[in-house]
Amino acid sequence: MADEYPLDRSCNRNFWLASNHSPTGHLCARFISSSALIRFMEMPTIDLDKLKATVHYVIQNCGNKDNVGKTVLFKILYFADFDYYELHEKPITGEIYSKLPQGAAPRNFNKIVNALIKEGKVKELRVEYGGKIQRKFISQSEPDISTLSAE
Secondary structure, eight states: OGGGSOOOTTOOSEEEEEEOOOTTSOOEEEEEEHHHHHHHHSOOOOOHHHHHHHHHHHHHHHTTSTTOOHHHHHHHHHHHHHHHHHHHSSOSSOOOEEEETTEEEETTHHHHHHHHHHTTSEEEEEEEETTEEEEEEEESSOOOOTTSOOO
């Protein structure tokens, strides 16, 4: 197996990060620089306004799809944050993700989505999907993405 993925062992500045939080449940590995790894390991500052805008934007663009419930929203947010970090070496929101049996979950999701519901920007539905009750979120207004940059 080691020969399948040859690494340049002369340089210890690059690392493989492994995660089992892919949408399909397969092991994901990502190759990043040591500087990105160090910054990834530092505790980011959570920007709740950006997190709120990001959650609302994702709900607006994905929430109406049949298979997108709370768990899929978690995965979309996690991969958006991680992939953005991989490219720009800074997170979108600074959110911290908890490891759960179904995959990574943003710690502040419930607080953010409850605020969006209270403001009338999002509504929550409970619908049957695949024989189970799914918690869906549907946007009621356009998200304010002014806090999100075009990077």
